[in-house]
Amino acid sequence: MKSLIKPEKNNLYGYSNWRYKAIFIITIGFLAILIIGFAALNFGTIAIQPQKILSIIWQHRTDDSLDLIIWELRIPRLIMAMLTGMALASVGGGFQGILRNPLADPYILGVSAGAALGACSAIALQYITGLYLVHILPIFALIGALISISLVYLLSRKKSHLPMADLLLAGVAVNFFFSAIITLLLAISRREIHSMVFWLMGDLSAASWQKVSFIFLPVFLGTLLLISSSLELNAMALGEEEALHLGVQTEKLRLRIFFIGSVMIAIVVSFTGLIGFVGLVIPHIARLLVGPDHRIMLPVSALAGSIFLIICDTIARSIIAPTEIPIGAITALVGAPIFIHLLKRRNETDEY
Amino acid sequence: MNIEHTPIISLKNVSFSYNQQLVLQEINLSLSPGKFIGIIGPNGSGKTTMLKLISGILTPQKGKIQIFNQDIRTIPRKKMAKIISMVPQESYITYNYKVKEVVFMGRIPYINQWKGETILDYQISRNAMEKTDSLRHAEKGIHQISGGEMQRVYIARALAQSPRILMLDEFASHLDLSYKYEIINILQEVLKGEVKCIISVFHDLNLASYCSDQLILLNQGKIEKIGTPQEVINNHTLKKVYRTKTNIIQHPELSIPQVIM
Numbered sequence: 001m002k003s004l005i006k007p008e009k010n011n012l013y014g015y016s017n018w019r020y021k022a023i024f025i026i027t028i029g030f031l032a033i034l035i036i037g038f039a040a041l042n043f044g045t046i047a048i049q050p051q052k053i054l055s056i057i058w059q060h061r062t063d064d065s066l067d068l069i070i071w072e073l074r075i076p077r078l079i080m081a082m083l084t085g086m087a088l089a090s091v092g093g094g095f096q097g098i099l100r101n102p103l104a105d106p107y108i109l110g111v112s113a114g115a116a117l118g119a120c121s122a123i124a125l126q127y128i129t130g131l132y133l134v135h136i137l138p139i140f141a142l143i144g145a146l147i148s149i150s151l152v153y154l155l156s157r158k159k160s161h162l163p164m165a166d167l168l169l170a171g172v173a174v175n176f177f178f179s180a181i182i183t184l185l186l187a188i189s190r191r192e193i194h195s196m197v198f199w200l201m202g203d204l205s206a207a208s209w210q211k212v213s214f215i216f217l218p219v220f221l222g223t224l225l226l227i228s229s230s231l232e233l234n235a236m237a238l239g240e241e242e243a244l245h246l247g248v249q250t251e252k253l254r255l256r257i258f259f260i261g262s263v264m265i266a267i268v269v270s271f272t273g274l275i276g277f278v279g280l281v282i283p284h285i286a287r288l289l290v291g292p293d294h295r296i297m298l299p300v301s302a303l304a305g306s307i308f309l310i311i312c313d314t315i316a317r318s319i320i321a322p323t324e325i326p327i328g329a330i331t332a333l334v335g336a337p338i339f340i341h342l343l344k345r346r347n348e349t350d351e352y
Numbered sequence: 353m354n355i356e357h358t359p360i361i362s363l364k365n366v367s368f369s370y371n372q373q374l375v376l377q378e379i380n381l382s383l384s385p386g387k388f389i390g391i392i393g394p395n396g397s398g399k400t401t402m403l404k405l406i407s408g409i410l411t412p413q414k415g416k417i418q419i420f421n422q423d424i425r426t427i428p429r430k431k432m433a434k435i436i437s438m439v440p441q442e443s444y445i446t447y448n449y450k451v452k453e454v455v456f457m458g459r460i461p462y463i464n465q466w467k468g469e470t471i472l473d474y475q476i477s478r479n480a481m482e483k484t485d486s487l488r489h490a491e492k493g494i495h496q497i498s499g500g501e502m503q504r505v506y507i508a509r510a511l512a513q514s515p516r517i518l519m520l521d522e523f524a525s526h527l528d529l530s531y532k533y534e535i536i537n538i539l540q541e542v543l544k545g546e547v548k549c550i551i552s553v554f555h556d557l558n559l560a561s562y563c564s565d566q567l568i569l570l571n572q573g574k575i576e577k578i579g580t581p582q583e584v585i586n587n588h589t590l591k592k593v594y595r596t597k598t599n600i601i602q603h604p605e606l607s608i609p610q611v612i613m
Contacts, residue, residue: 011471012471012474013471013474013475013477013478014452014474014478014487014490015452015456015474015477015478018468019468097446100446101446102446102447228465231460231463231465232460234449234453234457234460235457235460236446237445237446237447237449238443238445238454238457238509239440239443239444239445241404241409241438241440241443242438242440242443244409244429245407245409245433245436245437245438246433246457246458246460246461246513247429247430247431247432247433247434247460247461248429248460249429287447291449291450291453292447292448292449292453293449293453
């Protein structure tokens with residue numbers, strides 16, 4: 001009888017309004033980024049007091065050396081970490097959705113190996129020719145990444161369609177081939193091996209406002225575009241044919257996600273090197289937290305990726321300062337235990 | 353012309369080949385509304401291909417397929433999704449969506465990407481779960497329910513799509529007896545509503561005979577026979593198609609043929 005008295009006004013037939021949920025979660029996420037980001041600014045070779053940081057942010061003075069550290073080093077680096085985390089996690093989530101494969105990550109379609117080969121070639125060339133190439137290294141990496149994306153696309157395309165399995169296999173093949181060349185480069189290198197390895201493990205130390213300005217728009221727009229395909233990605237979870245029956249043009253969707261994701265990742269890794277783990281695991285953490293609905297999961301992934309990378313980068317640059325630890329090592333060291341903990345908790349409660 | 357006699361689906365000289373191998377040839381067919389249509393035939397006779405052709409997933413190399421007198425090549429995918437929905441034989445859902453979320457996916461063709469869903473979409477999804485008795489699992493994860501329950505969720509999802517034509521691919525192949533009856537009842541109930549026609553592929557001839565008003569018997573890519581179960585299921589035809597001796601008896605309560613070993 002109770003159900004008869006229930007007010008009908010807010011009756012959503014057992015469903016909840018995802019818009020409110022999304023707005024709520026996104027607000028919380030942005031607040032968390034602000035707070036954690038501010039906290040992260042404290043750390044580094046020189047510890048700066050929070051009050052001092054606030055006053056520096058408030059009254060920007062270029063003649064102060066601390067001001068320089070905050071405005072020219074730490075803040076751009078913070079934003080770089082944030083954008084990189086956002087890109088890796090949302091592309092990882094998008095790829096896992098479109099490929100129907102929980103083991104997919106942003107690098108699965110060959111972007112990483114191409115970018116890495118580009119970057120390592122630039123480093124090798126610098127030592128061979130003596131030219132100073134570090135500042136144009138991202139261009140080499142980007143060209144490498146774009147070459148590998150095009151290769152994967154051309155190898156897997158059949159007439160007018162792009163079969164999923166072929167795409168994955170082409171990605172694996174291109175990855176291995178380029179990685180082999182990188183290994184050869186590493187084997188014949190001497191002095192330059194350190195910078196190559198560091199690049200391969202990810203490095204945010206060279207962040208600058210200029211680099212931030214390059215990746216900001218692609219990452220932001222790309223993430224929004226991925227999120228706008230959420231409903232179709234949900235349909236893909238049912239299977240390719242089911243998605244077709246739901247009116248989703250799966251070929252176009254696959255192509256769209258593939259290109260948006262690959263281009264985003266190509267641009268980002270050109271500046272940051274290969275940061276692993278984030279793109280694979282953050283989407284899973286997001287799913288454990290809010291469920292698999294891409295409309296909520298993708299924004300949460302993006303935000304969680306940002307937060308995660310800010311934390312990892314702060315650890316990487318401050319734990320044995322002034323020496324830096326490659327961020328790729330930290331992401332896995334910090335992330336793996338968190339992930340295992342969440343997985344165990346899920347298995348105990350059996351819900352997500 | 354009486355609307356009852358206008359075919360909902362018609363196939364004219366439809367041929368389809370896959371990798372140069374002819375799967376269906378010269379199919380001519382017209383299906384009238386209000387009927388439960390069963391497609392039977394040996395393995396590889398083209399049953400599932402026929403469903404995929406009608407739903408536009410595959411395009412025939414020759415011939416023309418019309419739905420409500422419209423050539424399906426001129427119907428956009430999204431509009432097609434509002435006309436035909438499909439219950440798959442088996443499908444694995446990649447991530448552990450809640451049952452209510454899976455059912456809600458049936459509304460995807462109706463949802464405007466920018467405006468989002470409305471309360472009507474929730475209501476229709478809920479109704480679909482009620483009709484299929486899957487409402488009590490609404491909050492459970494799709495990986496947490498049994499195969500029989502899952503099948504009902506798939507039907508709910510297909511119904512949430514508000515289709516005019518409902519297609520099923522061997523919906524009962526791995527269900528036990530009680531679930532079979534239950535689902536048949538649900539389907540017959542559905543046929544009284546907005547759904548104008550149900551087309552199902554069957555492996556089990558007895559189930560096909562039990563469910564269908566009309567049977568289409570396929571053999572090596574051609575239609576061997578179309579008609580009521582009485583007309584199609586007989587020793588002569590079955591021997592020709594399945595190449596084995598069969599024994600056919602009449603159902604003790606219903607006047608339908610049943611095949612026994």
